[in-house]
Amino acid sequence: MSTLYDKIGGQPTIEKVVDAFHNSIMADNSLKGFFAKTDMAKQRAHQIAFFSQILEGPKQYSGRAMDKTHSGMKLSEQHFEAVSKHLTAAMTASGVSAEDASAAMAKVSSLKAAILNK
Numbered sequence: 001m002s003t004l005y006d007k008i009g010g011q012p013t014i015e016k017v018v019d020a021f022h023n024s025i026m027a028d029n030s031l032k033g034f035f036a037k038t039d040m041a042k043q044r045a046h047q048i049a050f051f052s053q054i055l056e057g058p059k060q061y062s063g064r065a066m067d068k069t070h071s072g073m074k075l076s077e078q079h080f081e082a083v084s085k086h087l088t089a090a091m092t093a094s095g096v097s098a099e100d101a102s103a104a105m106a107k108v109s110s111l112k113a114a115i116l117n118k
């Protein structure tokens with residue numbers, strides 16, 4: 001059976017999704033401040049590897065764990081929801097079907113407690 005990574009179109013789709021995701025986060029005044037000191041080129045590469053990995057693709061993420069990465073940011077449920085919304089919209093805009101986007105978001109949601117350090 002093909003993985004979610006293959007189903008959505010593999011690496012080229014993930015790159016499109018991450019670019020759309022970052023553009024919309026950086027256009028959102030409630031979120032962009034979090035990334036003021038972030039090297040967005042590095043972030044892009046990490047996100048591509050990370051999403052490829054959680055969708056069972058070949059690229060292996062070698063960045064920090066989700067709890068460590070987001071600790072000290074004082075993130076709330078609202079931040080998580082806002083970022084999730086941007087990610088869902090980025091997938092739709094990149095041609096991912098509603099069904100596949102929802103399966104991908106289920107994987108992202110399973111990381112919520114770690115990301116929020118709860």
Ligand code: HEM
Nearest residue numbers: 034035037038039046047050063064069079080083084115
């Ligand atoms: C919705 C699910 C989320 C996922 C899957 C996710 C994933 C990631 C990943 C993979 C990294 C890269 C870590 C590294 O480079 O080692 C990262 C970094 C980061 N995330 Fe998230 N994240 C999520 C939610 C959030 C939220 C809600 C915020 C804040 C509103 C946030 C803010 C950041 C920031 C600021 C960085 C960069 C840290 C730095 O510059 O070192 N993330 N995230």
